[in-house]
Amino acid sequence: MPMPEWLRLRRAQPVPVEDAAQWTKCPKCGTMIYRPDLAANLWVCPTCAHHFRMHAFDRISMLVDADFNEIGGELLPGDPLGWTDKVPYPQKLARDREKSKLTEGVVCGFASIGGHPLALAVMDFNFRGGTMGTVVGERITQLFERARERGLPCVVFTASGGARMEEGMLALMQMAKTTMAVRRFHDDGGYYISVLTDPTTGGVSASFAFQADVVLAEARAAIGFAGRRVIEQTIRQKLPENFQTAEFLLEKGAIDMVLERNVLKDTLVRLLDYGVGGKRPANGRNGAAVPAVDAIPPAESRA
Amino acid sequence: MPMPEWLRLRRAQPVPVEDAAQWTKCPKCGTMIYRPDLAANLWVCPTCAHHFRMHAFDRISMLVDADFNEIGGELLPGDPLGWTDKVPYPQKLARDREKSKLTEGVVCGFASIGGHPLALAVMDFNFRGGTMGTVVGERITQLFERARERGLPCVVFTASGGARMEEGMLALMQMAKTTMAVRRFHDDGGYYISVLTDPTTGGVSASFAFQADVVLAEARAAIGFAGRRVIEQTIRQKLPENFQTAEFLLEKGAIDMVLERNVLKDTLVRLLDYGVGGKRPANGRNGAAVPAVDAIPPAESRA
Amino acid sequence: MNVIVEREKGLIQLEQRIDELKEQAAQQPVDMTAEIRALEAKYAEIQREIFGRMTPWQRVNMARHPKRPIGSDYIAALDQFDELHGDRHFRDDHAIVGGFAKLNGRRIIAIAQDKGRDTKEKVYRNFGMASPEGYRKVLRLVQLADHLGLPVVTFVDTSGADPGIGSEERAQSEAIAQSLYELADARVPLVASIVGEGGSGGALALALADHVLILQHSVYSVASPEGAAAILWGDAARAEEAATRLKLTSDDLLTFGIVDEVIPEPIGGAHRDAAGTIARVLDAVDRALDALIPIPSVELRDRRYAKFRRIGAASP
């Protein structure tokens, strides 16, 4: 399959042409940074090391060896609740599509990283705050299902404000749906690494983000179940500075590693490598050695 | 098999004849109690409800429907380390045998309780403080192995000061040995209930006591890993009154239930009943539906 | 302020009037039949007006009605219950009550969220908002059920998971995620009943099930209306508006295929006939178990997979 247009463009020109001449201000230290410089520095502030939220295309471009074989891109959100508040939901979607150049809050597909073929999902906060609606749930589910069929490891970058209100309970149920897919993937021997980026909260945090074999987080990312504001309103006191940061969670034992972005890819390659070629006995949960849905090749024979 | 002599005797005369005329003092409230009355009250102080530590024979007599088919009684401790301190280890053993009428710190066998056939182990603090040496480990292991073969549930009453110093590392390794047996029993669908009685600490607490499907404790029993004295010496401060009590552990989420002795048997019967006739799928951990060592009948066909 | 409680006040006064009149009629020779009839007709009319076509916000308030049967009422109505406590690691969370039980003689594991009735109990139960230890208790009980081959029956009633500092410190997200993960492939039948509020992930963590029942006036929502309003408009006071938009009523949920069965409530709500309502719920649970238990374990899980797989799928 040919390399997607956006990947070719990002490779040629890390910052989209229409934004290239702009300067941007670091929200942490206030430094003005020339955007191509920022892109070249993996979207990390050269002054204070603040990690900017990354566009899914930039993230993928930074990670994959060559091509990226997108799946689920044809799945587009409907308006199941007929939602309107200030503007109708379809208008919000159209606006976000325009602004973000994304069709939904996650980009899924197959690629290789450091020579390791894998299934990769990257969420993007630019599209409806990375909230999980039916399309995000469906794309993630399809990715795990196909990774399971192909016997590939799965890496998911999360960035999400939680379940998408505008799709109501259909959004919440994506927590259940993705969980089912992750569980089957795992029970058939699948290896899953999640990378929690800023911010990862609510329904995404409380489902596939914390169901991985290895849970990583980007430095200083905000991670939690309840939003910071909700907690402050509930307990009526100020929260400590580092509350719900990746570093806080590491100390509290919730995550495996916190990584600065400049070592993320190399670390990921090493972690993927540990999962290769292990002598994995069949889990057997599904009875007489037959996986419940369809067969996958044993780990040893994987690419 | 004929009813063991001791069980026949306890049934006829709950307090052994040589002790019958004695009065005893409640260590909690100081009340003087006539021993036959105490026995009739399940060894619970009628004034303050203090639970006296029970002799294994009394415990078994209180619990089982009729007969008790002892196993492992022929296993007697050796002196693997050639241990001597004030007196040689074999002398200590002889003294405890004499005093307690027991051959070791646990009595194991098959019986039924409320109509439920089961494997039953009862530890006794009167023999070397209920410490686990090789014989305790071996008897417990054999009980789980035979319960597994017969497809019977297993109930273990613990009372132990931990591993037995006089048998050194051979004693410590009984934690590993019993764990292996409990795990195999469980993986083949076995149902295991432990009842933690006063005191349950150290190596017994840190092995089979806390590996049960359901963990019960007698009211006000002392339960913990480290001894109270060790902790006080380490932290150099007094511990709260209820520290390491059954009630403390319940609040801390470590155990399922705390039971007064007078409801213990009825509760146990109900708990055993819940484990009967469930539709248990094969665990399958050991591969193609064949248990690793030898076959047990499926749960449905059990007595 | 509960809008249902407010609207009920007139009805309760009317009820008292009718009772008084009936008593008078019994003691005096005067014929008051006509008056009583008139009042009863009025009563029925007001009842129809209040309860005949309830708005989503009224449903939310009904689901939160202080007299509505709570989790522990369902547990108490089982034949037998032996509570099992704790997560084995940190604490026994009183917001969730679970253990062995019998339902119509059938051995089950029953788990309920419990909001508590009076103030003291509400505090003890943390208003039904579970901490990570609560969800880890659920996980443990589901594992026990799986091991013994016992079906799991849950009763859901929570405004959401506890949003306190301690819960975040002890990884609330992980706890909910792992509860879902355990339910996802449990080898035993799972039946969930939404009996009050089904608030967000904190409710779903007990409601990933083979058969999901809901009481007619219960709600089940992606976020509490207050929470959704705060998220959407930064204004929790717009909860009524959010309730309307969120499609959280039993009818909506049945249409979307998110619940499998709606249990009718007596006119005026479940609390007007608590015992009857509870019996109807338990009866529906029992029927669901009758249907699920004969299904072989592998097929059961395949069906469960397919059931959730369909929700929000591209081509339904």
Next chain:
Amino acid sequence: MNVIVEREKGLIQLEQRIDELKEQAAQQPVDMTAEIRALEAKYAEIQREIFGRMTPWQRVNMARHPKRPIGSDYIAALDQFDELHGDRHFRDDHAIVGGFAKLNGRRIIAIAQDKGRDTKEKVYRNFGMASPEGYRKVLRLVQLADHLGLPVVTFVDTSGADPGIGSEERAQSEAIAQSLYELADARVPLVASIVGEGGSGGALALALADHVLILQHSVYSVASPEGAAAILWGDAARAEEAATRLKLTSDDLLTFGIVDEVIPEPIGGAHRDAAGTIARVLDAVDRALDALIPIPSVELRDRRYAKFRRIGAASP
């Protein structure tokens, strides 16, 4: 006071003397060969005297020698190490260090107890005494190893599990019991090395393994000598006596079949050639893995069962 450190003092002085003499000899025309030889002979004699036949108590002190290689030294000597943190529920316990690693190119999960070297590090590592979260981290890493089919390699060095209030509150017994339970049936090869002190259940929780190595002067004991003395005689000061009776040396353990292999140490103890000692341990681990990896999973676990089944069995 460490008796080995005390006895080493004379040796260290002598070493310095010899070095000085050698330097002088190199700079001056005087022949000092005889003097140097004499001192070297004396040095060898004292060394033989101190280390030739060490008492159990001296072994205990050697195992606790402040310069003895500790857990993190073994981890550092692996080809590659990626630390994984936490129990996912409460805390990351720094007394236990674990993660993915490579040993001679082979992918493994490595787990070490680490006492820390200087005071600050000792406090950070809680002197190698793990809390429940440490054992729960072990459990989690063993599950990960089991899932990915990676062998588990542990390095044991602890005086025992942490005996603090918090550890009891968070169920230390349960944590150790469950770590053992997980190791008991893990479907991957397990190799444990007792590199320092193997203190009680807190050590065993990492040492239920298919192949157990021990360094020559390491000890592995049912309780620390101080603990045993306190339990037996209410007097921790009688630790030396307890050490003698407990049969905790590598020779005793090999005789009893509790360890499978003893790795010799250089004269004077492991710290006299830390790099060499570590390399020998890792080499022995590697050879053990070579032998274990080809064994099919079911047979591996049957052998593990039989290995521990034999210890203290009626008819060995």
